[in-house]
Structures are given as structure tokens and as C-alpha cells.
Amino acid sequence: MATRLDNVVVDAVDPVALAGFWSAALGRTITHQDENEVDVGLPGFDLVFVPVAEPKTGQNRVHLDLASDSAEDQAAIVDRVLGLGARHIDIGQGDVPWVVLADPEGNEFCVLEPRDEYRGIGPVAAVVVAARDPLALARFWSEATGRPVSRIRSDWASLPADVGAWLEFIASPSLWEGKNRVHLDVRPLAGDDHAVEVARLRSAGAVTADVGQGDAPWVVLADPEENEFCVLRPAGSSIRTGD
Helix, strand or coil, X not given: CCEEEEEEEEEECCHHHHHHHHHHHHCCCEEXXXXXXXXXXXXXXXXXXXXXXXXXXCCCCEEEEECXXXXXXXXXXXXXXXXXXXXXXXXXXXXXXXXXXXXXXXXXXXXXXXXXXXXXXXXXXXXXXXXXXXXXXXXXXXXXXCCCCEEEECCEEEECCCCCCEEEXXXXXXXXXXXXXXXXXXXXXXXXXXXXXXXXXXXXXXXXXXXXXXXXXXXXXXXXXXXXXXECCCCCCCCCCCC
8 A cells, every 4th residue: 555646735915817927837737726825737646736825945955957858958947937927046056057936926846957867757757845854855755646755865865766756856955935836745555545645654754734724525634844745535536636
């Protein structure tokens, strides 16, 4: 038994407009839209935008890295997203080969230089999580996603994927307060027991979290570094994310 990454969920003041930006930026279609969410379909997971009243303040703990096939492709992606409303930002990255940008609501993302490990994976190379202890957090998320931990170094660890996006945990000394504006959803496999999977994740180090979800059909937990995530109903359920 295991859960799998199902969604990357982004709080948005204007979910329709932000989903439109990311749909155009990634070259992917909007696959669902209602008053609760707007989804952009990607290989392996959905990028889901949900409405919130509060604008973004401070740096996100979770961001996307976009893949490129060549230096020319990287430059073309940067030009395209700037034309769609992204902007250059400085988060202290210094002289690096990737380009750091923010989307129209200020969510940070990177356009990477070409890297062999991401070739053919899709438009999103990695979902990156800032961590106090990257290896420990990667081990928890290995339990949550069924992916092995690989490429371990002193300040980062990765969970690879053949399609969809890698999960990567990068050391950061920053401290955050309040609910994450970007979080992950995991989903049990078809036929698995939702309550059993929630209990398994709690035994791995997750704790119950309250983000105002009320009486929801999913369960909200927080990982060992207080990152909220949702455990959705097993695959095949008709219940949507509705975060």
C-alpha cells in the first residue's frame, strides 16, 4: 500500500487568471474548472488553483522548476513566460545557470538549464521543497509517494520520477509561519483503504492539521516540517480536490 502524488495545489486570489498563465506557460490545457478549483493537467499530476482572499506575502516554501532541452529552449521559455506576465526576481540566488522568476501572483519558479536527468519528463522538472533537514524530509515523502530517495548530498535529496516531476528537498535556513500557499496532495491507489493510509502516514511522522477545511472528504496532515498536505480519497473516487 502507498499513496501517490496527485496534485500540486496553489492558493490564488484569481484562480482562473493564474491557471490561464500556467496553462500557457507550460503548453497544457485546463482540464477542469468550477467555483472551487481550476486544474491544469500535467504528466503524472495536476496543477490545481484554489481561491483565497489573501494575496501572497513572503517567499513560498514550495516552488516549481521548469525543464528545458537546450540553452535556446531555456531562453525561449523565459521569453514566453515574461510575455505572459512573469517577472525576474532576486531571492539571493547569485550567479546561477537557471533563471528565477515569479508568476503574476508572485509565486517563485525557476527555468532550469538543460539537465540530463530531466529529459523527457515533461514541462515541470521538479517540485522543490525548502527543508531544515532535506534527507529526513525526503525519507518521509518517500513513504508518502512510494518513490525511492536518490541523489543524496549534504544539503539536498531527491525523489526521482520517470514522468511528472521529481520531488526535491533543498536545505534552507528560512523560517515560515502560516499556511503554505503551495502544497501537495497525495492519493491512495484504487482499492486501498483511506483511513489505513492516513494512519500509515501519521506513523511515518505526519500530524493532523487544521487549515479551515471543515467537514471535508479528504484529510489534512502536516509533514515533519509542518508542510500541510492532503490525503485524498483513493483513485477512482468521484470526489475532487476541493481544497
